Amino acid sequence: xxxxxxxxxxxxxxxxxxxxxxxxxxxxxxxxxxxxxxxxxxxxxxxxxxxxxxxxxxxxxxxxxxxxxxxxxxxxxxxxxxxxxxxxxxxxxxxxxxxxxxxxxxxxxxxxxxxxxxxxxxxxxxxxxxxxxxxxxxxxxxxxxxxxxxxxxxxxxxxxxxxxxxxxxxxxxxxxxxxxxxxxxxxxxxxxxxxxxxxxxxxxxxxxxxxxxxxxxxxxxxxxxxxxxxxxxxxxxxxxxxxxxxxxxxxxxxxxxxxxxxxxxxxxxxxxxxxxxxxxxxxx
Amino acid sequence: xxxxxxxxxxxxxxxxxxxxxxxxxxxxxxxxxxxxxxxxxxxxxxxxxxxxxxxxxxxxxxxxxxxxxxxxxxxxxxxxxxxxxxxxxxxxxxxxxxxxxxxxxxxxxxxxxxxxxxxxxxxxxxxxxxxxxxxxxxxxxxxxxxxxxxxxxxxxxxxxxxxxxxxxxxxxxxxxxxxxxxxxxxxxxxxxxxxxxxxxxxxxxxxxxxxxxxxxxxxxxxxxxxxxxxxxxxxxxxxxxxxxxxxxxxxxxxxxxxxxxxxxxxxxxxxxxxxxxxxxxxxxxxxxxxxxxxxxxxxxxxxxxxxxxxxxxxxxxxxxxxxxxxxxxxxxxxxxxxxxxxxxxxxxxxxxxxxxxxxxxxxxxxxxxxxxxxxxxxxxxxxxxxxxxxxxxxxxxxxxxxxxxxxxxxxxxxxxxxxxxxxxxxxxxxxxxxxxxxxxxxxxxxxxxxxxxxxxxxxxxxxxxxxxxxxxxxxxxxxxxxxxxxxxxxxxxxxxxxxxxxxxxxxxxxxxxxxxxxxxxxxxxxxxxxxxxxxxxxxxxxxxxxxxxxxxxxxxxxxxxxxxxxxxxxxxxxxxxxxxxxxxxxxxxxxxxxxxxxxxxxxxxxxxx
Numbered sequence: 001x002x003x004x005x006x007x008x009x010x011x012x013x014x015x016x017x018x019x020x021x022x023x024x025x026x027x028x029x030x031x032x033x034x035x036x037x038x039x040x041x042x043x044x045x046x047x048x049x050x051x052x053x054x055x056x057x058x059x060x061x062x063x064x065x066x067x068x069x070x071x072x073x074x075x076x077x078x079x080x081x082x083x084x085x086x087x088x089x090x091x092x093x094x095x096x097x098x099x100x101x102x103x104x105x106x107x108x109x110x111x112x113x114x115x116x117x118x119x120x121x122x123x124x125x126x127x128x129x130x131x132x133x134x135x136x137x138x139x140x141x142x143x144x145x146x147x148x149x150x151x152x153x154x155x156x157x158x159x160x161x162x163x164x165x166x167x168x169x170x171x172x173x174x175x176x177x178x179x180x181x182x183x184x185x186x187x188x189x190x191x192x193x194x195x196x197x198x199x200x201x202x203x204x205x206x207x208x209x210x211x212x213x214x215x216x217x218x219x220x221x222x223x224x225x226x227x228x229x230x231x232x233x234x235x236x237x238x239x240x241x242x243x244x245x246x247x248x249x250x251x252x253x254x255x256x257x258x259x260x261x262x263x264x265x266x267x268x269x270x271x272x273x274x275x276x277x278x279x280x281x282x283x284x
Numbered sequence: 285x286x287x288x289x290x291x292x293x294x295x296x297x298x299x300x301x302x303x304x305x306x307x308x309x310x311x312x313x314x315x316x317x318x319x320x321x322x323x324x325x326x327x328x329x330x331x332x333x334x335x336x337x338x339x340x341x342x343x344x345x346x347x348x349x350x351x352x353x354x355x356x357x358x359x360x361x362x363x364x365x366x367x368x369x370x371x372x373x374x375x376x377x378x379x380x381x382x383x384x385x386x387x388x389x390x391x392x393x394x395x396x397x398x399x400x401x402x403x404x405x406x407x408x409x410x411x412x413x414x415x416x417x418x419x420x421x422x423x424x425x426x427x428x429x430x431x432x433x434x435x436x437x438x439x440x441x442x443x444x445x446x447x448x449x450x451x452x453x454x455x456x457x458x459x460x461x462x463x464x465x466x467x468x469x470x471x472x473x474x475x476x477x478x479x480x481x482x483x484x485x486x487x488x489x490x491x492x493x494x495x496x497x498x499x500x501x502x503x504x505x506x507x508x509x510x511x512x513x514x515x516x517x518x519x520x521x522x523x524x525x526x527x528x529x530x531x532x533x534x535x536x537x538x539x540x541x542x543x544x545x546x547x548x549x550x551x552x553x554x555x556x557x558x559x560x561x562x563x564x565x566x567x568x569x570x571x572x573x574x575x576x577x578x579x580x581x582x583x584x585x586x587x588x589x590x591x592x593x594x595x596x597x598x599x600x601x602x603x604x605x606x607x608x609x610x611x612x613x614x615x616x617x618x619x620x621x622x623x624x625x626x627x628x629x630x631x632x633x634x635x636x637x638x639x640x641x642x643x644x645x646x647x648x649x650x651x652x653x654x655x656x657x658x659x660x661x662x663x664x665x666x667x668x669x670x671x672x673x674x675x676x677x678x679x680x681x682x683x684x685x686x687x688x689x690x691x692x693x694x695x696x697x698x699x700x701x702x703x704x705x706x707x708x709x710x711x712x713x714x715x716x717x718x719x720x721x722x723x724x725x726x727x728x729x730x731x732x733x734x735x736x737x738x739x740x741x742x743x744x745x746x747x748x749x750x751x752x753x754x755x756x757x758x759x760x761x762x763x764x765x766x767x768x769x770x771x772x773x774x775x776x777x778x779x780x781x782x783x784x785x786x787x788x789x790x791x792x793x794x795x796x797x798x799x800x801x802x803x804x805x806x807x808x809x810x811x812x813x814x815x816x817x818x819x820x821x822x823x824x825x826x827x828x829x830x831x832x833x834x835x836x837x838x839x840x841x842x843x844x845x846x847x848x849x850x851x852x853x854x855x856x857x858x859x860x861x862x863x864x865x866x867x868x869x870x871x872x873x874x875x876x877x878x879x880x881x882x883x884x885x886x887x888x889x890x891x892x893x
Contacts, residue, residue, distance in 0.1 A: 283642035
């Protein structure tokens with residue numbers, strides 16, 4: 001496929017930023033997205049509920065709600081969704097949500113899993129975008145059908161088998177990204193807790209790369225380790241952790257998208273901690 | 285000493301100056317490095333534990349990989365900016381709630397050891413420190429939350445409390461004491477914890493000179509003592525040498541062998557007060573003769589930003605005692621039990637009710653804004669009753685203040701009443717705890733508010749305080765009705781129980797409670813309610829519960845009734861505390877917050893490490 005001139009220019013902006021900032025793989029800044037929208041060389045994906053999208057969304061965005069993705073996340077079906085929304089192999093995709101990036105992360109990961117590698121997360125949420133006074137609109141955007149190839153990237157996916165195999169192996173790290181008290185209650189044996197609450201700030205869904213790197217170093221996670229992330233049920237919180245660690249420089253990282261829900265359902269072993277009433281420390 | 289006069293509306297200035305620069309960034313770096321060394325086995329467990337405690341991180345209940353981070357709030361004086369930072373630190377690295385302790389610390393629980401340095405880094409940004417919050421050091425220096433606004437005080441002791449805190453923080457003299465050491469400042473003889481501290485100070489004036497009445501050798505624990513008065517009057521220019529002398533004596537003579545008896549109160553008790561007193565006076569002379577100017581200059585009483593408290597004193601205002609009851613308008617009920625007038629005309633102290641000291645990050649953030657909007661001094665104080673006192677609030681702002689709190693679920697009434705039970709962290713996080721004192725305190729609070737006991741003025745000056753073990757972090761020995769956790773075999777079943785104590789009190793007339801009896805955890809609430817019921821039948825005229833309990837302890841015969849001493853009340857409560865057969869009602873034999881059979885699990889405490 002040939003690049004249009006606009007796409008070429010975008011590519012050069014992105015690669016320049018790549019050199020400037022490691023986080024550009026993962027995160028697109030609000031300023032950058034505005035530029036891309038103006039140049040009409042990006043597909044913005046809104047993963048909130050459809051009626052929220054209909055009320056207002058970022059200019060040029062299409063609606064692919066998380067629920068729709070999870071409903072049937074077979075690779076074929078995901079590629080179909082991409083094609084229906086005019087997303088070709090080459091067009092950069094930027095995904096946003098209105099929580100704290102976790103829903104966007106799960107959808108972005110799914111796109112990359114089926115082969116759309118040029119996918120990133122908007123650094124901010126919809127509410128913030130709006131509060132900055134950036135461009136929004138109400139009209140439902142429809143783009144002509146585009147061709148998208150299917151190249152499943154199994155290197156970023158983990159099933160329970162791989163999680164089981166990771167246990168006790170050197171340089172393989174299992175990350176549980178749920179909140180502290182959930183982790184303390186029960187988790188997959190051998191997992192390390194990196195709560196999603198550590199990953200972002202009030203202004204950005206992910207902290208600066210050097211901060212994430214410091215958190216990793218504190219936990220003894222090296223960029224050469226093989227990491228698997230998981231969370232409670234569908235891989236949203238762990239999706240965010242997946243991108244945070246990628247931003248921190250981890251090269252081999254997989255998402256156990258079926259997460260702890262499947263693990264428990266399969267009757268796999270869990271580690272519990274029942275000797276403290278830590279839940280009673282929470283205020284109401 | 286010259287007092288700088290500032291425009292009292294200069295809130296920003298105050299909040300910047302009031303509690304800043306306690307923390308040091310390099311200490312956070314060192315902490316992070318030492319965690320790594322420890323994990324790699326390059327630092328011994330003992331060395332690391334000592335270091336960790338010196339920097340304010342405790343091990344958590346049966347889980348050494350997690351820490352409780354104790355943030356010192358010297359004088360309890362805390363700015364909105366600091367509250368916001370604690371909120372973010374709790375959200376990111378802890379459990380999303382923070383916990384106000386009984387010694388004006390704020391604690392973050394279940395922080396992964398690897399993240400402690402990150403939390404410290406954040407705290408340093410807003411001037412806070414955890415240094416010497418644990419370990420064998422001088423712990424957070426407390427000051428009555430009424431200091432500066434108390435109608436009974438002779439002068440504001442806050443600047444002195446902060447000066448002493450700063451003098452001893454990182455001071456080589458107190459880096460390795462035989463045991464922890466506590467200093468408490470009062471505002472007057474009614475308020476404050478001066479008789480249960482190693483050093484307790486009450487501000488008084490003599491011939492127009494500021495000074496203190498100093499009490500030494502008090503403290504609560506497995507064996508508790510009430511402090512002794514050193515001398516009639518200690519002028520302000522001898523405060524630092526007196527404290528220094530006491531710390532030096534303790535450092536030299538304190539018991540370093542027996543960890544269970546190495547607080548200074550044991551030294552005083554074993555040596556005898558008269559002898560100890562003489563030694564202190566002598567040691568003080570030697571300190572005063574030998575102290576270097578450099579050391580002395582570490583002690584600076586800074587009045588900057590306190591000018592709002594120098595406002596002309598109005599006449600003492602009465603309590604807001606318009607009668608309320610359970611059906612009263614919630615706002616009126618709240619005003620009645622959470623707001624008191626200050627000595628400054630037209631200003632009020634507003635108490636924010638928490639459940640056993642717990643507050644969520646979102647609540648902290650909103651509270652920070654409310655403080656900014658309505659406190660004339662632009663900051664708040666955390667109190668030993670595990671809540672926040674917001675001072676210099678104008679009468680006209682009270683309704684809005686209440687509405688702000690109501691929006692975030694913090695408008696519960698009863699902060700200044702018996703319904704706000706104090707509870708240490710208990711089995712929620714502490715290695716030493718036997719019972720879930722924390723949850724019990726919360727259960728009592730919600731039950732009492734439901735019953736409207738916060739509205740009943742005859743209970744108002746009574747307190748309930750609960751510890752999860754005999755070690756008294758919940759300060760149960762100075763409560764009107766106090767409880768400490770234990771385990772008893774009842775009907776052949778291990779059962780969480782509390783030893784109930786009657787008649788303790790704080791202030792200069794501080795007294796330790798007297799042991800009454802053991803009560804199963806699940807019978808504590810019904811027992812307190814039964815006690816109130818008996819009191820209502822037995823009291824004479826409108827005497828308060830506190831007064832009635834005082835008479836019971838002294839065995840003062842009450843012509844009217846049948847309950848005249850502790851034995852009588854024990855008999856009267858036997859039925860209330862009895863449990864059914866464990867097979868019929870297993871829940872009665874479990875602790876709060878558990879659905880499994882009770883077993884008393886503890887690990888070695890780190891207090892004495």
